[in-house]
Amino acid sequence: KAQLFDKGDTTNKVTFKDVAGLAEAKQEIEEIVSFLKNPLKYTELGGKIPKGALLVGPPGTGKTLLAKAVAGEADVPFFSMSGSDFVEMFVGVGASRVRDLFRQAKEKAPCIIFIDEIDAVGRARGKNPNMGSNDERENTLNQLLTEMDGFGSNSGVIILAATNRADILDKALLRAGRFDRQIHVDLPDVHERKQIFNVHLRPIKINETVDVNFLSRQTPGFSGADIANVCNEAALIAARKNKSFVEKQDFLDAVDRIVGGLEKKTKITT
Numbered sequence: 001k002a003q004l005f006d007k008g009d010t011t012n013k014v015t016f017k018d019v020a021g022l023a024e025a026k027q028e029i030e031e032i033v034s035f036l037k038n039p040l041k042y043t044e045l046g047g048k049i050p051k052g053a054l055l056v057g058p059p060g061t062g063k064t065l066l067a068k069a070v071a072g073e074a075d076v077p078f079f080s081m082s083g084s085d086f087v088e089m090f091v092g093v094g095a096s097r098v099r100d101l102f103r104q105a106k107e108k109a110p111c112i113i114f115i116d117e118i119d120a121v122g123r124a125r126g127k128n129p130n131m132g133s134n135d136e137r138e139n140t141l142n143q144l145l146t147e148m149d150g151f152g153s154n155s156g157v158i159i160l161a162a163t164n165r166a167d168i169l170d171k172a173l174l175r176a177g178r179f180d181r182q183i184h185v186d187l188p189d190v191h192e193r194k195q196i197f198n199v200h201l202r203p204i205k206i207n208e209t210v211d212v213n214f215l216s217r218q219t220p221g222f223s224g225a226d227i228a229n230v231c232n233e234a235a236l237i238a239a240r241k242n243k244s245f246v247e248k249q250d251f252l253d254a255v256d257r258i259v260g261g262l263e264k265k266t267k268i269t270t
């Protein structure tokens with residue numbers, strides 16, 4: 001089974017420079033960087049630093065990237081786990097993993113704990129009785145709530161969690177003192193897609209036929225992850241044709257391929 005969390009990894013630092021677009025989300029999350037870097041500035045006046053924030057938005061829009069960038073900017077360790085890892089856990093294991101994670105994080109404070117797909121554990125209790133082993137999920141959720149309440153708000157541990165469904169989360173998670181702040185991370189518009197292309201074109205050898213403005217107009221509805229995918233696919237397509245540069249047509253072929261993939265995904269889910 002895959003490792004549940006990075007053990008406070010500070011290598012491969014991600015910073016705000018790696019996150020294109022998302023100006024508003026970056027601005028909101030900047031405050032958390034400041035809390036981590038300079039806690040006394042806030043607590044000396046009697047304020048309580050928030051324990052957590054929820055990053056809400058569609059898949060692939062950069063929520064994980066943004067959480068990593070907070071750790072990178074504040075230069076603190078990054079612990080992460082995914083809610084979906086707990087779904088098939090044996091009885092008692094989910095809760096003890098949560099306990100473990102918080103114990104390790106407290107030792108390394110200041111730091112970030114990132115919980116991806118929090119809806120997998122944090123779905124409202126008592127709903128969907130047919131999905132997964134519900135008792136175990138509830139135990140894990142209860143442990144998470146206990147841990148969040150158990151440490152002081154000025155402990156230096158800030159918990160970021162990501163979801164694309166804030167509406168299905170248990171209200172207990174959203175209560176004051178827990179994830180009481182939401183930061184929206186939406187699909188990029190045409191200007192933001194251009195910025196994301198610019199980030200992911202950096203390592204690609206392109207020739208003058210490639211026009212970033214054109215590419216960003218050709219990709220409405222694409223997420224940052226889709227755009228990263230297009231750039232990589234285009235490079236592979238060109239390489240397969242033994243080209244020494246990646247050209248406009250390779251990008252168009254890559255876009256077609258990704259659109260095909262997206263259509264298939266939609267068919268399955270609807």
Ligand code: ATP
Nearest residue numbers: 018019020059060061062063064065196224225228
């Ligand atoms: P999920 O909900 O599926 O976990 P996510 O919102 O956490 O997705 P990330 O894992 O952060 O998305 O994004 C996946 C990859 O897509 C990133 O590693 C990066 O390469 C690219 N990407 C996404 N958004 C951006 C962005 N705003 N700027 C640059 N790259 C991006």
